[in-house]
Amino acid sequence: MQQLLFIQTGTGLDVHGQDVTTASQRAVEDAIHYNSMPGIAKMLPDENLENMKVNVKLAIPADHDKLDEEKIKMMIPYGTVTVEVVDGGMATTSGIFLEDQQDKNDLMYIVNAAVEVGY
Numbered sequence: 001m002q003q004l005l006f007i008q009t010g011t012g013l014d015v016h017g018q019d020v021t022t023a024s025q026r027a028v029e030d031a032i033h034y035n036s037m038p039g040i041a042k043m044l045p046d047e048n049l050e051n052m053k054v055n056v057k058l059a060i061p062a063d064h065d066k067l068d069e070e071k072i073k074m075m076i077p078y079g080t081v082t083v084e085v086v087d088g089g090m091a092t093t094s095g096i097f098l099e100d101q102q103d104k105n106d107l108m109y110i111v112n113a114a115v116e117v118g119y
Contacts, residue, residue, distance in 0.1 A: 004118040016101035027113035052079030059088025059112040
Protein backbone atom coordinates (compact mmCIF):
# COMPACT_ATOMS: atom_id res chain seq x y z
CA MET A 1 0.00 0.00 0.00
CA GLN A 2 1.57 3.25 -1.12
CA GLN A 3 -0.83 5.62 0.62
CA LEU A 4 -2.80 4.79 3.76
CA LEU A 5 -6.05 6.76 3.96
CA PHE A 6 -8.17 5.26 6.73
CA ILE A 7 -7.90 2.76 9.57
CA GLN A 8 -11.05 1.35 11.09
CA THR A 9 -10.95 -0.86 14.18
CA GLY A 10 -13.31 -3.38 15.69
CA THR A 11 -13.73 -6.27 18.08
CA GLY A 12 -15.62 -9.51 17.62
CA LEU A 13 -16.09 -12.67 19.56
CA ASP A 14 -17.35 -16.20 19.37
CA VAL A 15 -18.74 -17.14 22.77
CA HIS A 16 -19.38 -20.78 21.90
CA GLY A 17 -17.74 -23.05 19.36
CA GLN A 18 -14.24 -21.52 19.44
CA ASP A 19 -14.47 -20.43 15.78
CA VAL A 20 -11.83 -17.84 14.89
CA THR A 21 -13.49 -17.15 11.53
CA THR A 22 -16.79 -16.22 13.20
CA ALA A 23 -15.02 -13.99 15.74
CA SER A 24 -12.95 -12.40 12.95
CA GLN A 25 -15.99 -11.72 10.78
CA ARG A 26 -17.68 -10.01 13.70
CA ALA A 27 -14.56 -7.91 14.35
CA VAL A 28 -14.40 -6.80 10.70
CA GLU A 29 -18.12 -6.02 10.68
CA ASP A 30 -17.66 -3.97 13.84
CA ALA A 31 -14.82 -2.07 12.18
CA ILE A 32 -16.62 -1.23 8.93
CA HIS A 33 -20.31 -1.31 9.82
CA TYR A 34 -20.54 2.16 11.37
CA ASN A 35 -18.45 4.02 8.80
CA SER A 36 -19.06 5.74 5.50
CA MET A 37 -16.32 7.01 3.21
CA PRO A 38 -18.27 9.12 0.69
CA GLY A 39 -15.17 10.79 -0.78
CA ILE A 40 -13.02 7.68 -1.11
CA ALA A 41 -13.40 7.29 -4.87
CA LYS A 42 -12.05 10.80 -5.50
CA MET A 43 -8.95 9.96 -3.45
CA LEU A 44 -8.10 6.79 -5.38
CA PRO A 45 -6.08 6.54 -8.60
CA ASP A 46 -8.37 7.10 -11.61
CA GLU A 47 -11.18 7.73 -9.08
CA ASN A 48 -11.95 4.00 -9.28
CA LEU A 49 -12.98 1.92 -6.26
CA GLU A 50 -11.28 -1.12 -7.76
CA ASN A 51 -7.94 0.68 -7.21
CA MET A 52 -8.54 0.63 -3.48
CA LYS A 53 -6.32 -1.64 -1.39
CA VAL A 54 -7.61 -2.99 1.90
CA ASN A 55 -5.49 -4.83 4.45
CA VAL A 56 -7.47 -6.60 7.16
CA LYS A 57 -5.20 -7.14 10.15
CA LEU A 58 -6.57 -9.61 12.70
CA ALA A 59 -5.23 -10.23 16.20
CA ILE A 60 -6.29 -13.81 16.92
CA PRO A 61 -5.64 -15.65 20.20
CA ALA A 62 -5.45 -19.23 18.83
CA ASP A 63 -6.11 -21.53 15.87
CA HIS A 64 -4.61 -19.19 13.25
CA ASP A 65 -4.59 -22.08 10.78
CA LYS A 66 -8.37 -22.44 11.07
CA LEU A 67 -9.13 -18.91 9.83
CA ASP A 68 -11.03 -18.92 6.52
CA GLU A 69 -9.36 -15.91 4.88
CA GLU A 70 -11.67 -16.08 1.86
CA LYS A 71 -14.69 -15.43 4.10
CA ILE A 72 -12.92 -12.36 5.48
CA LYS A 73 -12.01 -11.09 2.00
CA MET A 74 -15.61 -11.49 0.81
CA MET A 75 -16.72 -8.96 3.43
CA ILE A 76 -14.97 -6.13 1.57
CA PRO A 77 -16.92 -5.31 -1.63
CA TYR A 78 -14.28 -3.29 -3.51
CA GLY A 79 -10.60 -3.31 -4.33
CA THR A 80 -7.83 -5.74 -3.56
CA VAL A 81 -8.06 -7.30 -0.10
CA THR A 82 -5.28 -8.89 1.90
CA VAL A 83 -5.53 -10.56 5.30
CA GLU A 84 -2.78 -10.36 7.87
CA VAL A 85 -2.91 -12.43 11.07
CA VAL A 86 -0.98 -11.56 14.21
CA ASP A 87 -0.94 -13.00 17.72
CA GLY A 88 -3.31 -11.16 19.99
CA GLY A 89 -6.92 -10.97 21.01
CA MET A 90 -7.96 -13.08 23.93
CA ALA A 91 -9.16 -16.54 24.82
CA THR A 92 -11.04 -16.43 28.10
CA THR A 93 -13.63 -18.54 29.83
CA SER A 94 -17.24 -18.15 28.82
CA GLY A 95 -18.15 -19.64 32.18
CA ILE A 96 -20.03 -22.55 30.64
CA PHE A 97 -19.49 -25.53 28.33
CA LEU A 98 -22.40 -26.13 25.94
CA GLU A 99 -22.03 -29.27 23.87
CA ASP A 100 -25.10 -28.41 21.76
CA GLN A 101 -23.31 -25.18 20.70
CA GLN A 102 -20.34 -27.20 19.38
CA ASP A 103 -18.16 -26.13 22.29
CA LYS A 104 -14.82 -27.93 22.45
CA ASN A 105 -14.13 -26.33 25.83
CA ASP A 106 -15.42 -23.38 27.89
CA LEU A 107 -13.38 -20.72 26.06
CA MET A 108 -14.63 -17.77 24.04
CA TYR A 109 -12.38 -16.20 21.43
CA ILE A 110 -12.06 -12.43 21.16
CA VAL A 111 -10.51 -11.01 17.98
CA ASN A 112 -9.39 -7.44 17.25
CA ALA A 113 -9.43 -6.09 13.70
CA ALA A 114 -7.74 -3.14 12.04
CA VAL A 115 -9.06 -2.52 8.53
CA GLU A 116 -6.54 -0.39 6.65
CA VAL A 117 -7.77 1.36 3.48
CA GLY A 118 -5.61 3.07 0.90
CA TYR A 119 -4.07 2.54 -2.51
